[in-house]
Amino acid sequence: MERAAEVTAGGGSPGGDPLRWALGWRRALLSAGMFVYPLVSMVGVTQYSKGAAAFAGYAVALAFCVAYAMAAVAFVQHFRRRLWVLLGLMTVLFAAELPFARTFGFYLLSVIVSFLAMMQPRRLPLFLGGAVALTLLLPWAVRPWHTGPGWLQAAMVLFTVLVVRGYAELAGANRALLEARAEVARLASEAERNRIARDLHDLLGHSLTAITVKSNLARRLAEGGAERAVEEITAVERLSRQALGEVRAAVSGYREVTLPGELARGREMLRAAGVAADLPSAVDVVAPANRELFGWVVREGLTNVVRHARATRCTVTLSAAEVEIVDDGVGGASGPGNGLTGLRERVAAAGGEVESGPAGPHGWRLRVTVPASADSGAAGSGAAGSGAAS
Template sequence: MLERRTKGGAKVTAEEADPDSHRWAHGWRRIMLATGMLIYPGLTALGVAHTASGAGAIAGYAIVAAFTGCYVITGVAVARGRSRHAELMAVVLAALFVAVLPFAHADAFFLGTGVVSFVSVLRPDWAARALAIGTLGAILLPWAVRPWHSGPGWFQALALLFTSLTVRAFSEIATTNRALVAARAEVARLASEAERNRIARDLHDLLGHSLTAITVKSRLAQRLAGKDAGQSLAEMAAVENLSRQALADVRAAVSGYREVTLAAELARGRELLRAAGVVADLPHATDSVAPANRELFGWVVREGLTNVVRHARANRCTVVVGDGSVEIRDDGRGTGPGAGDGKGLAGLRERVAAAGGSVEAGPLSPRGWRLRVTVPSDTRRHLRPPHDPVREGNP
């Protein structure tokens, strides 16, 4: 049985993952097919009535009744996935088929149809041989056994051949359907996991920057409170705006419509560095950057400047942008928590890798840190589809 595991390790079958598709393979279609097969014991019983009488007829009817009961038990075992039990019952069905031959003659091969059908489902590697043996037996045995006074069992052979092929085809369709259901469930799980990772990465990048800016500006407002009340109030007003923007960013990240631009991140970064007391050497224009790279470089600038303020203890920070690259340098200590191995940089590496670019991060000599992202100039990519509703101004 096809199955997958949830994140917690619990087994979940493909049928449980998609009950509608499970009903296609195991619902009324299978029941109708299995019930329709019960016509063959009835035809065999008619054959017993024509070829036997007295005690022979009673024995024939008893064998047909036993075959019918075992057939139902075998069908239930197959439906519940008890293959070993079903195989043992199939052996019993084969024995009952052989036992009824003296009483039903050629019509006994109607029961052989059920045996061959179960073999084709339970042992696909035996299906061709069982089908050939059953079909040839239905044709040749009535002709070879002269006391039966009958010719080749063409009708019984055709019934066995086409019914067994139909059952085998249905089994293949059901197996393929279950495999597709399992694959779809796995795709849905991977998509859900990828979405969770995207949200986690965006929230880290968005909130890391916003909360750092709020912290820096709150400290600045405290320092200015006793010296310049007006400026202190202005900084607190900026904190309020930042908190509102952070909330909007979180909602946008969760809904999947977050848009970052290089120009906006440079403007925010300049304000963040100023509040942190770091001299900002940032470009005022982004015309030199390829339009396809501006959103990605915006994420780079956001993450890089946030780390400068949080970890670098720098006096100066420089950002250099070009058509296919962006570089952030500072004159700080070059080491510290989050410098080079934090979650933010790991998320940034994922973004850049998705764009076909590379990330270089490491200390400078004699002091400082450098973050450089390069995207091949011939790489044509979009972080969102070309007709993304956000880019076209739709909600």
């Protein structure tokens, strides 16, 4: 009787859609099981009615079965108005069956109240209390039926309705769990796509910028007949191979960025771009927990210096919990881009802050500060600043 969920969750169950597996056949089995109750009422017709009265009692019970089947379909298809009409008809049939089946007719009442428990769970105490009271009092009030209250029938109605309502709660919780699992899978997939997009931007943005600068330098040297052209072309080939390896690492979920490595690569890239680099030669001053993050900062900052700043000088300053990149260029790009956005995400995950903006009368500053660790050291000197986010 529990209505089918309208979402599809993936995986986890044998033989297809877990919602159909979890709700479909169980709901159908429970609904079919309720047909036993009209059949039990027919036993009462056989016991208390004869002849034409028995025929009428059987007909009422069969009509109740038809109305119940139609109500179950209407419930699943969410035809609320039709369902209420059918429940009214079932109530009339229940009342009509009582003279023929007597106390056995209360089995039909349990079916009706079970429907109400599914449709109006907040009013269940009212419906169930009324049904139990009717089951207790009517056999006692109609003396030819019984000598006392219908305790057995009241217990049957009570426990049937509670079991149906309990099943509904369990099925609803199971459906919500499957929906939540599907949402978690969707969010995990989206987070992985965002990670790959961010890492590809950070990795390729740096490498391709360096390749572009060095290729341009090699072209100028080759045009002038300088022997350094071969050296620069070799560097371009090395950077291309490195970029390919970094893309593979990002897609596989493993990437290694080190602060010393980024400073070395940045110094080479700035030199090729004609920017005077004032970069620290050692990273001992930086807390070990911050070195990978600072490596990402240096990579993004120096890439932006070469790409946007048109600077002549760049300085990188390191301390235990802070890295600052300053250039003397014309400023950043026209607006924020994926590089700075991805960097902010990384820094926010570490509990730090990113500051970027104009530095003095001209130039640009990128500063990243993270919570200070137990180890603190003096700030190192160096070079490099970032133009705006790419």
